[in-house]
Amino acid sequence: MVHPIAPKNNVYKEFQIQLKSYLSPQRTISSLNQIDSESWCQETIFFPRGFDSKNIPDQKIQKIINEIDFLDNGIVIFVGNNKVTVLIPPLPMMIEKSFPGFKSKPIIDLLNNCPTFAVVLIRLGNYAIGVIKDHKLQSSKTGSRLVKNRHKKGGSSQRRFERGRERQIKELFDKICDTAKRIFTPYENEIDYIFFGGDKHVISNFHLRCPSVKKFDQIERRLPVHRPGLKALQSIEKEIWKTHLIEFIETQNVLEENNA
Known part of the structure; x- marks a missing residue:
């Protein structure tokens, strides 16, 4: 932060x-x-x-x-x-x-x-999504998806690599977006605020790919998280x-x- x-x-x-x-x-x-x-x-x-x-x-x-x-x-x-x-x-x-x-x-x-929070934690390759209500993690889902590191070599091979990497990122974002909809929908009328945590640029790009999260009142403060997962979700309310x-x-x- x-x-x-x-x-x-x-x-x-x-x-x-x-x-x-x-x-x-x-x-x-x-x-x-x-x-x-x-x-x-x-x-x-x-x-x-x-x-x-x-x-x-x-x-x-x-x-x-x-x-x-x-x-x-x-x-x-x-x-x-x-x-x-x-x-x-x-x-x-x-x-x-x-x-x-x-x-x-x-x-x-x-x-x-005692508000209800929606939480989305993202770093390339890993994500964690949860709903915190009454100071307890009520519903959650964590997961991962392969996203290759950047290719440092030039030429046509780099362009092919970058296209493949962009596809992997889009697939990750779509998976996170679909999971968030499934986790948040039962609490849609109860969620007071949504928090995001992780890499700033990754979160910004995710917003562009998943406009459905904009329906919730977003707190702009970005939560610090090294590795999204269940452990991070269970302790994230302290950061909030x-x-x-x-x-x-x-x-x-x-x-x-x-x-x-």
């Missing part, structure tokens, strides 16, 4: 950044309780899924948000005098509101929710629920604390 912070501007000169990434729901709630107990938060701002950071009037907040790559699920910002903590939720936030002081109930409600917390402390304030 791509890290949610990417140094694009000069924010690292203005802030000291501390990452608390990949937190489980329990650790996220514990971190929220710590923020509450420290009593520094003066305002909590909820930005929903699909919000536009250009509409944020506060330049400091906008600069911080612009440093974060993954905003598809919305974000929550806890604001203090010289400190800002950003929470990137594992699932979409739908609330758009600002609260005085510390407010965590909408996040905790989201973390305590992981949250990012990113703490920004203004550099001047950090220097003052260190020199005190």
